[in-house]
Amino acid sequence: MTDLSALETPAVLIDIDRVESNLRRAQDYADQHGLKLRPHIKTHKLPRFARRAIELGAVGITVQKLGEAEVFADAGIREIFLPYNIIGARKLARLRALAQRINISVTADSRETVAGLSATFADAPQPLNVLVECDTGMGRCGVQSPAAALDLAQVIAASPGLHFGGLMTYPAAGKVEQNAAWLAEAVDLLTANGLAPEIVSNGGTPDLWRAHEVTAATEHRPGTYIYMDRSQVARNVGTWADCALTVLATVVSRPTEDRAIIDAGSKALTSDTLGLTGFGLIEAYPEAVITGLSEEHGTLDLSRCTDKPRIGDTVRIIPNHACVVSNLFDRVHLISNEQLVETIEVAARGRVD
């Protein structure tokens, strides 16, 4: 074990005890409510944490890109859900190659997407499992009504090479009732039309602990829950003590009494605010505000701090959004009891396509 002060900054630290606790808490919750868990790996991009979630009871993983699916398939994960419209000859060929070695499911929200999938899988040995993506309030992808969900489900069910697998949504945070009502209506409508969905997949960490209120859902896909972050603490989904990912940074300048500059900028923390003021919480100086980020500089307002960091001090930052930080670092440091355990590559970092 090595002391953390030996690490160069900026660096990402992952507290593996907090990870374990976060994984268990969510699995226990899901088990208690008879929900399946299909965690999203976008937050960590690390096969070992996917394997651990599955050991604890997760039914598989969720990814957002073919490139991520390929990395996790290479790492031995056999059950992967890719809730995305896969479009274009090259991506469809990659999807078919993946389907030859793992169980992979995808989503569609249009006839165009379904047509491409069907053309690709019409002569495949096994049909591709395709869920209908539903816009239950997020305003992103998804069919716009339960009637449209039925319509597309019928198209999928009638398409060569495809199997209608159910419904999927990424809901708007905080709109649990609206999401639940939408899905319940859709399930009723599909069931009445002989297409009862096997899977109804709900997602997101913001409303993870209310997932059981979405009674039509058979499973949940949380992502950020494994690390938590400042935005989730702001929503009371987790506490500061649950936050497993921190960015270690060094104070490189104290130009004025009330200003400090750290060596973590937008290339370490990203510009994501998620509606919050400031770009993260400095653990040892919670009154400090990270008021601005350049690529390699973070600017701190220390005016409310009684104690203030000095040049050369290291600080630990809980970022607004943990997932995007994982995508910026080639390596992360696993820690336990404030000691370095191991430094590992972020296997699926930067898998953009």
Place this chain on the structure above:
Amino acid sequence: MTDLSALETPAVLIDIDRVESNLRRAQDYADQHGLKLRPHIKTHKLPRFARRAIELGAVGITVQKLGEAEVFADAGIREIFLPYNIIGARKLARLRALAQRINISVTADSRETVAGLSATFADAPQPLNVLVECDTGMGRCGVQSPAAALDLAQVIAASPGLHFGGLMTYPAAGKVEQNAAWLAEAVDLLTANGLAPEIVSNGGTPDLWRAHEVTAATEHRPGTYIYMDRSQVARNVGTWADCALTVLATVVSRPTEDRAIIDAGSKALTSDTLGLTGFGLIEAYPEAVITGLSEEHGTLDLSRCTDKPRIGDTVRIIPNHACVVSNLFDRVHLISNEQLVETIEVAARGRVD
């Protein structure tokens, strides 16, 4: 040459003819005004463009991280300016190793930084060139007054192993007169005290074409000028036709008449707004607004578009901020006359420390 439609999305395209034109325009401007150019490579992170800038007359390059300096030194660049406070034993050791194989200069804005540099270079064969970083209005790093610049210059000049190299600023955009007055006063004060600065290094693309108004400066360090981007066009520093970096994306969903979803989200474009509305310009649909980004989804408002893209169409996006996009992609595609020329690794991507 390959057609761009063969590329998987999202992808970064770099128009090498526009790069050449942007490099030449800036070098011509600098030559015309007797300014030296020391371009910042953070925007492209590609050794070939650094070499080309030097061929055209640049006196060296600027980097922001030791890791970037190491990559460019490995690629044969011999004159590197790292305007950062280098702090901590491991970073200082890397700096000393670099100084054994290239000409490297750094900055300092505190006695603490100077002390670390001096302790590291006291027994070095050559003194380290150290410039004083000046806060001429940006509110980031830097000494706060010309008197403080003199004070720190005297400390550097008296420190074993160090050579006082001059002054450096990254100025606030649009505050040319303030920046010019600050530096002029500092140069006068230092000169009167026997420490006339050899180099006075000014920077930034926003006021690149007014760099000659900062009469005390001997050189300029532009970065974004090589690619330009939506924020620089908004400032009238360049035109859309100068923008060399675009993100190629596919329309993956058209959930409503006025909404499109593309496969470029914050993992391709970043959340940087730089004060603008929306997250980039869609070249073929300039009336479209990129209203929101998730990690892998971009949401477009098409309500002002007469013509609207269809599912499967590819679009090209000029991002708000080019530099941060370069840091998200392992590879970029060089194009000329809308044809693929070569796909190359982004050598210094992700050099966080």
